[in-house]
Amino acid sequence: ACGSGGEDTAGGKTRITVNCMPPKSAKIDRQNFEDDIKTFEKANPDIDVVGHDAFPCQDPKTFDAKLAGGQMEDVFYTYFTDATHVVDINQAADITSYVKEMKGYSDIQQSLRDVYTVDGKVYGVPRTNYSMGLLYNKKLFQQAGLDPAKPPATWEEVRAAAKKIAGLGKGYVGYADYSAQNQGGWHFTAEIYSQGGDVVTADGKKGSVDTPEGKAVLQNLKDMRWTDNSMGTKQLLILNDVQQMMGSGKLGMYISAPDNVPILVKEKGGKYEDLALAPMPGGKGTLIGGDGYMFSKKASPEQIRAGLKWLEFQTNAPGTGLNNWKRAADLKAPVGLPEPRLWTGATDAKDQELKKQYANVPVENYQAFLDGSQQLTAKLEPPKAQQIYSVLDGAVSSVLTKKDADIDGLLKDAQSKIDGILARG
Numbered sequence: 001a002c003g004s005g006g007e008d009t010a011g012g013k014t015r016i017t018v019n020c021m022p023p024k025s026a027k028i029d030r031q032n033f034e035d036d037i038k039t040f041e042k043a044n045p046d047i048d049v050v051g052h053d054a055f056p057c058q059d060p061k062t063f064d065a066k067l068a069g070g071q072m073e074d075v076f077y078t079y080f081t082d083a084t085h086v087v088d089i090n091q092a093a094d095i096t097s098y099v100k101e102m103k104g105y106s107d108i109q110q111s112l113r114d115v116y117t118v119d120g121k122v123y124g125v126p127r128t129n130y131s132m133g134l135l136y137n138k139k140l141f142q143q144a145g146l147d148p149a150k151p152p153a154t155w156e157e158v159r160a161a162a163k164k165i166a167g168l169g170k171g172y173v174g175y176a177d178y179s180a181q182n183q184g185g186w187h188f189t190a191e192i193y194s195q196g197g198d199v200v201t202a203d204g205k206k207g208s209v210d211t212p213e214g215k216a217v218l219q220n221l222k223d224m225r226w227t228d229n230s231m232g233t234k235q236l237l238i239l240n241d242v243q244q245m246m247g248s249g250k251l252g253m254y255i256s257a258p259d260n261v262p263i264l265v266k267e268k269g270g271k272y273e274d275l276a277l278a279p280m281p282g283g284k285g286t287l288i289g290g291d292g293y294m295f296s297k298k299a300s301p302e303q304i305r306a307g308l309k310w311l312e313f314q315t316n317a318p319g320t321g322l323n324n325w326k327r328a329a330d331l332k333a334p335v336g337l338p339e340p341r342l343w344t345g346a347t348d349a350k351d352q353e354l355k356k357q358y359a360n361v362p363v364e365n366y367q368a369f370l371d372g373s374q375q376l377t378a379k380l381e382p383p384k385a386q387q388i389y390s391v392l393d394g395a396v397s398s399v400l401t402k403k404d405a406d407i408d409g410l411l412k413d414a415q416s417k418i419d420g421i422l423a424r425g
C-alpha cells in the first residue's frame with residue numbers, strides 16, 4: 001500500500017509505515033519501490049507496508065521535531081550520524097532480540113553494524129554505505145593537458161590540476177567545495193582524514209582541528225581560491241550546486257562518494273564516460289558514511305518483525321529490491337558502481353557477481369578508486385557529527401569568502417567550539 005498510514009493492524013494484517021520511498025519525480029525508483037511493496041505483500045499476506053515519500057530522506061531541520069512529536073514512521077531512515085543521537089533521546093526501539101531472526105544481518109560488515117549498536121544493544125540496520133574519493137572529469141583533464149589515467153594523488157597535485165583546468169577559460173572551475181548547511185564541515189572532515197588528521201581526539205573528548213593537518217586543509221582551499229583563482233567566485237555552495245557544476249561539464253574535480261555519479265548523469269546532464277573516480281588525495285584516510293533504518297520506540301513486536309522482513313527483502317539482500325541489479329539493468333538504471341558494499345563473505349561475493357553480470361557503466365573509470373581506497377584508513381564520521389560540521393562550516397566558508405581569513409584564528413575558534421559540544425555530552 002502507498003501513502004496512507006494509521007493503525008498497527010489492518011484487516012488482521014500487521015501494518016508498518018516506512019519512509020524514504022522515492023518521490024514521484026524519481027519515476028523509475030518510485031515504480032520499483034511500489035513494485036517491491038506488491039511483491040513483498042504477495043509473499044507476506046499478513047503484512048501491509050505503507051510507504052511515505054520524502055526527498056531528501058532525512059531533513060536535519062525537521063528530524064528531531066518529527067521524532068519528538070510522535071510523527072516518525074514505524075521504520076525510519078537515518079544517516080549513520082543520527083544513530084547514537086536517536087538512542088540518546090530515547091526514540092528508538094531496541095531490536096537486539098529480533099535481528100537474530102533477520103536473514104543476512106550477520107553478513108553486514110561488522111563496522112557498519114556497530115554504527116547502530118549502542119551499549120551492546122542493536123537499534124537499526126544499515127542500508128547503504130559509502131567512502132569518499134576524488135570525482136573528476138576526464139574530458140576536462142584531457143583538454144587541460146592532464147593525463148586522465150593519472151588523477152591527482154596528493155593535495156599539491158589537486159591544486160596544480162585545478163589551476164590548469166581553471167585556465168581553460170571563463171566559467172571553468174578546477175576544484176569546488178561545499179561550505180554551507182553542514183556540508184562544508186562534512187568535507188573538511190573528509191579532507192583532514194585524508195591527511196591523517198581528525199576532528200576529535202581519539203578518546204572523543206576534545207576537538208583536534210587546530211593541528212598541522214587542519215591548517216593544511218584550510219591553507220590549500222585558501223590558496224586555490226585566492227592565489228590560483230581555481231575554485232570559481234561563487235561560494236557557500238551545497239551538494240546540489242556542485243553536482244550541477246559537474247554535470248554541466250565545467251568543473252574539473254570535487255570530493256564525492258560514488259553514489260554521486262548516477263545523480264550527475266540522470267539529473268545534471270553528465271556523461272558516464274567522462275566521470276571517473278580516484279581515491280582520496282593525501283594517501284592516509286577516507287571518510288566512510290552511510291544510512292540505515294531504525295524503528296520507532298512505539299512499534300509493536302509484530303511491527304518490528306514485519307519491518308525487518310521488509311528490510312531483508314527491499315534493502316538487505318543481493319538480487320532483490322534496491323539490489324535487484326537485473327531489474328536495474330533492464331530499466332537502464334546504472335549498475336556497476338563500486339559502492340554500496342555492505343556485506344562480507346559469500347553475500348558480498350554474490351552481490352559483486354550480480355553487479356558484474358549486469359554492469360552497464362564504464363567500470364574501468366572507478367578501478368583507481370577501488371584499488372587505491374584499500375590502502376587508506378577507512379574512518380567513520382565523528383561523534384556529534386552534525387553539530388561539529390556546523391562549526392566547521394564557519395571556518396571553511398570564511399576561507400572561501402574572505403581573502404584575508406585568519407586560518408589560525410578560525411581553527412582555534414572551531415576547536416574551542418568543538419570542545420564545548422563534546423563537553424556537553
Ligand SMILES: OC[C@H]1O[C@H](O[C@H]2O[C@H](CO)[C@@H](O)[C@H](O)[C@H]2O)[C@H](O)[C@@H](O)[C@@H]1O
Binds near residue numbers: 056181289
Ligand atoms: O554521497 C554520499 C552521501 O551524501 C549525503 O549524505 C551525507 O551528507 C551529509 C551532509 O549534509 C553528511 O553530514 C552525512 O553524514 C552524509 O552521510 C547524501 O544525503 C547521501 O544520500 C549520500 O549517500
